[in-house]
Amino acid sequence: MRFPKIAAASAVVLLAAACGGGADSEGGGDADSLTVWVMGTSQPPLVEYFDGAEARFKENNPDVDVNVEFIPWPDAQESITNALAGGDAPDVIEIGNDQVSGWASQGALLDITEKVEGWDAAAEIDQNALEYGTYDGVQYGVPWFSGVRTLYYRADWLKELGHEPPATWDELVTVAEDIKDEYDVPGFAAPTDFTNGIASFIWSNGGEIAVQNDAGEWEGKLTDPAAVEAVEFYASLTTDGISPQGYVGENELVPLADMANGQVGMYIDGGWALGSMEEQAENPDILEDIVAAPIPGADGIAPAFAGGSALSVFSTTQHPDLAFELLTVLGDQEGGKGYADTAGFFPAYPDLLAEDEYQKDPDRVAAATQMQHTSFFPSTPRWTAADQDNKILPGAVLEIVNGGDPEEVLAAANEQLTEILNEPVE
Template sequence: MRSLKAAAFSTAVLLAATACGGGGSEGGASEAPDSLTVWVMGTAQDPVKKYFDTVEKRYQQDYPDTSVEVEFVPWADAQQSINNALAGGDAPDVLEVGNDQVANWASQGAIMDISSRTDEWGAVSDMDQAAVEYGAYDGSQYAIPWFAGVRTLYYRADWLKDLGMDPPQTWEELVEVATAIEEEQDVPGFAAPTDFTNGIASFIWSNGGEIAVQQQGEWQGELTSPETQEAIEFYAGLTSEENISPQAYVGENELVPLADMANSEVGMYIDGGWALTSMEEQAEDPAVLEEIKAAPIPGADGPAPAFAGGSALTLFATAEHPDAAWDLLTVMGDKKGGKAYADAAGYFPAYPEMLDDESYQSDPLKAASAEQMKNTQFFPATPNWNAADQDGKILPGAVLDIVKGEDADKVLEEANKELTETLNKPVA
């Protein structure tokens, strides 16, 4: 059995996994390996371990003699762990990667071109096609979507009920509702942190803008387009002009208003379903949590798109038994396996037809997220996106400068130039 000894792994769970997908292995059980290794990002939570117990029963129907070692890799250690594997260290067969990291790892040769396999797997046609395209790089498919999560607008339902108002669906309504909350409750009506690319992007997309587009093989920043600039200035103006978001969120990310939301210190803010656990931990009065509800993110003229953050499944470039590994991937990512993992991890499956499932629609918070999942977009699919956003903070930095009073035209012109140059840097 393959053994993984990388120190980055905080938890390792050995599971005799078994399952067969619809991938169509060429070799079949007669050429099955003794073991396969799967890298899953995050920690070994009980629902996820139970998920792999189910995968086990399915996979061994065709691979009865193959065991699977599942290693849980903390997200913070993922890059170093994959780099170590690339350098010749212990490596997985199947692995989970962030959906915004596919282009990065494909460009470095860490993951396998699975185009011929996905072309023959019928389940792919039922997946969110935009998410499928996000798993491609340089004309080839390198990963398929596994699950996704979106941000929504959290709001105090009891406060809005007292005001006789519904959750805002447009920018105009957002300002109106936030102003009413502040007048009635004496707390900020809305949180607009500046270090929040995911939230800012929704405002841009809802106004018909883009962050960057690809033209004839080159990336072109779009921060100075009329639609994008209007959205950025509106978002910045929620703090500097409309004054519905306080200065306390300038330079901050969504973690600061999360704590405030849990303790009745802000009326509305944008975050993902994963924030609920943190709210439970930070709420001084647990009863408050019962009044926190969710709705799709308000946009320029109606609900805004949201970035569908999540993960993709792929094969490591050095997988010794790619056919068997692919069959395991299909078990994890087909409709049964995909929904089961999404439910275990608290996300949504990659199949749009499942978003109307009763298990989601019966829970108001999940229903809002499921509805938002029907309206999603993605960041530029380039290995350089992280350099532009996480490292360079080009978009949030521009918003921060505008909030501080710098000239928006000049700020966005300089930011757009930097964005274009960064996205077009040669991939090593």
């Protein structure tokens, strides 16, 4: 198996000739090799995983090699855009699960609806995650792995205070206040530029961000009472002094550094944050006392955005049938679990999450539990414009923290959200 070393520039990948200019009705005929684009950087455990995946694929296709090319996440946009323009293109590609609809709308991904319907493993995948891989009712992506955010907390401090990890909003406030009183640091961090965190509070209160009606139009739901109450509560964590002013306008990276150095008692982030904490901790011993728990909601565990990646067949492949067969090898229970475990995520198969390796491992149990309480952002290419470009939710929270009337702020935000989500897809 070939693993080109793709460094900072995706141009290295794009120098080669294109894989092909379109699929034929018979699946492309004979193939010597298939190419998979994986987002990230090559690491020995990942190389070993793909060696095993290639061996499985070759059981039925002994004459077909599998070439894996690693594309750094910052270069993904340019790489895929160039592939669409006729540059080097993959047969199978990893796509962020919140990017499937966007790339599908631009013609980068192949319609795999019928193939997925005939794939037995599809019935075992998280059905909400599978639905998130559709665009306009067409299946373009299959969940590969998932990752969620959880609540990180100082276990030693909570033990000394006689508290369990907070499971509700009321408990979150109580524990945070006690941490501040006892240790003279903020008890909880609520950065305002944090859509994922804000969304969890909305979802936990029974609210939604936006829904699609029967006519296919998007309707913002930020003015619904459940959403208003949740956003007000999240903003109040700052205005009431639970979370410090220093996190206003910031994302979760600032409290990450503070958590690693004993300057905050609790904050929300993903499992991937632990590596950054190790790099930033001045006293590594502190990390032994940082533990995770599910995110507290209004009355129990809050849903978290089920981040992760999907596997798709690239639209220009000359071998669509073989490409989908390779996708199934990577994405079935064996392949999906194998990659998730290797890369530090979770498989997209709910039944697997009940196994002891997830439920009894203290380093994984919180996220495994959280994985059973998830939700998704609006499945539309326009979500990127609403969130990343216009920061509608973070902007609303920021305005409220700075003194804006919650109902007025959210009414304006909801109007903007509805307008953007319904704009034509270019």
